Amino acid sequence: MDYADDTFRRAQEAVKTLPSLDDSNKLRLYAHYKQATVGPAQGSRPSMFNQVARAKWDAWSQLRDMSAAEAKRGYCMLADEFARGWRPASHVSHTFQSQESGQPTEQAVLCSDDEDRLFEAAQEAVKTLPSLDNSNKLRLYAHYKQATVGPAQGSRPSMFNQVARAKWDAWSQLGDMSAADAKRGYCMLADEFVPGWRPASQASHTLQSQESGQPTEQAVLCSDDEDRLFEAAQEAVKTLPSLDDSNKLRLYAHYKQATVGPAQGSRPSMFSQVARAKWDAWSQLGDMSAAEAKRGYCMLADEFARGWRPASQVSRTFQSQESGQPTEQAVLRSDDEDRLFEAAQEAVKTLPSLDDSNKLRLYAHYKQATVGPAQGSRPSMFNQVARAKWDAWSQLGDMSAAEAKRGYCMLADEFARGWRPASHVSHTFQSQESGQPTEQAVLCSDDEDRLFEAAQEAVKTLPSLDDSNKLRLYAHYKQATVGPAQGSRPSMFNQVARAKWDAWSQLGDMSAAEAKRGYCMLADEFARGWRPASQVSHTFQSQESGQPTDQAVLRSDDEDRLFEAAQEAVKTLPSLDDSNKLRLYAHYKQATVGPAQGSRPSIFNQVARAKWDAWSQLGDMSAAEAKRGYCMLADEFIPGWRTRVVPLRSSDSVSVHWACEAEQVVHADVRPGISQTEQLEIITKPVFSFHAFRVFLNASQS
Incomplete structure (x- = not known):
């Protein structure tokens, strides 16, 4: 048995002696074991109703490009983390490499008499770096302190001194790592950030087996290779026969972010929908750096044009093993996120007022943080409060709960500056305007x-x-x-x-x-x-509340005439914004044609696409309901267009009748000496306003 296999076997024995491990670490060990002994994950992903198998397969499949040799080394490093001291004394200073392969051990790379000099050289090399993101600064700091001081000392700093807290956390994560190991780790980080810094005698050494054919992290993420790999990805994408619109937009957005930076200018008009869709996709990347955008583009190319990477890159993804994303560890440590999120909610509750758009932003982040991505289907247009909330929520897509909490806290920073207090309470955020219908009429x-x-x-x-x-x-x-x-x-x-x-x-x-x-x-x-x-036949209203049903508002014998009158009224409007035009269009088509027909138009004909989308959202709504909806929209845009509603008086009461009840309509006769305006006032004065009724109905549903 060679050195590598013997060490892998010993690591397995050490792991078996562990009293317990949490689920995530069990999965890491399982994945490396399977990759080392079987190879890349096989078969299809198990069903969600066999979640143990599904979780194992997911963990295994993430290592799909790792060689067996690398998987064995990874397993042994995990064993180092969970069962310290398991390696035989004769193996302590060796890295997990095959001596038969002729590869230098770590001892050959970092001989003890050269460790200090190499560590000092690495520090000098790091000092020349123009910049590093926070997470990598913390990694370097932690290894430096571990190498020069030893394990982390003292207690964890307060959350109100987050820089010191983040440094201490990074340092303490190294546990009982020896000074020699910490120096080697520091030097490997320097390899990652400052390629080529090592003395000539060290330059040609790598920390992996050449038999495995795997490039070092330096070969994967050297800054001088990023541009070439990005260009190669672009060439690969150009050869694709076709892509659907959403994936074209994803590629476009990452390309623009990589070459231009964050989205510029204002959002294009809906009548230039191609430009609008492109801008929307681009703007969703926010402040993503150019380097991250290039990596994202390359990963998309991996998805759409498999095998495009140069041979030296084939088995790697274009990203650091640690994603390079700032962890915000210095801002929001995981154990403090929940408390800070709760404090932000309390601060928001104290705000005297907020406009609707900002209420929706807060609501959306709250729901994403506590429930996850938007669920269910989009609410009906007749419950616009719920619809607006769902729309705002769904725009956050697959944002993680942690990101949503941070987003909520940043919004609180914007609306309630100085809110971050020491005390935190655990109330949930509830909108003062719930906007949810009672459905009392549906479910008495x-x-x-x-x-x-x-x-x-x-x-x-x-x-x-x-x-x-x-x-x-x-x-x-x-x-x-x-x-x-x-x-x-x-x-x-x-x-x-x-x-x-x-x-x-x-x-x-x-x-x-x-x-x-x-x-x-x-x-x-x-x-x-x-x-x-x-x-x-029940409508979404309470009959016990005395509200007229749709049947009382729009009698079937007058539906067509009222629908036509509503169309004529709408034609008199000087202007309407795009979203309301689409609402009218959708109800008109549903009333006159029926449910949306044909396939969704291309993204490159966005006007037709927007119309079809609005129409299709009405689903199987009947023609009668669509006509009523159209008339209610006319009520919203042209209050008072219904002029055929008149009162019939009795000796002791005034009965309000609806214009749609043709048998009770009273047409006003022109009386001598009374102007048309006065005549209209006589006709309409005691009448129940349809527009007022709609406002009342919406309020009752809220």
């Missing part, structure tokens, strides 16, 4: 249980559902029947239970009644037409 309290049971029966008849929708139904069912999630989060090795618990816990303190309504709405989405006949 006396029928909730029966309707909930009917929804369950309907769901049982479904042939299949994808995993995410099964979890949504499960969560609402548990919330409705048991209450908020109970117990602790299951282990990652029981991922089915873990996924169910996560979905359930996301509903927080939702009441049983709301959970039942939510379950019924999900049933509406998955099993259309399941509701009992007595529920089918």
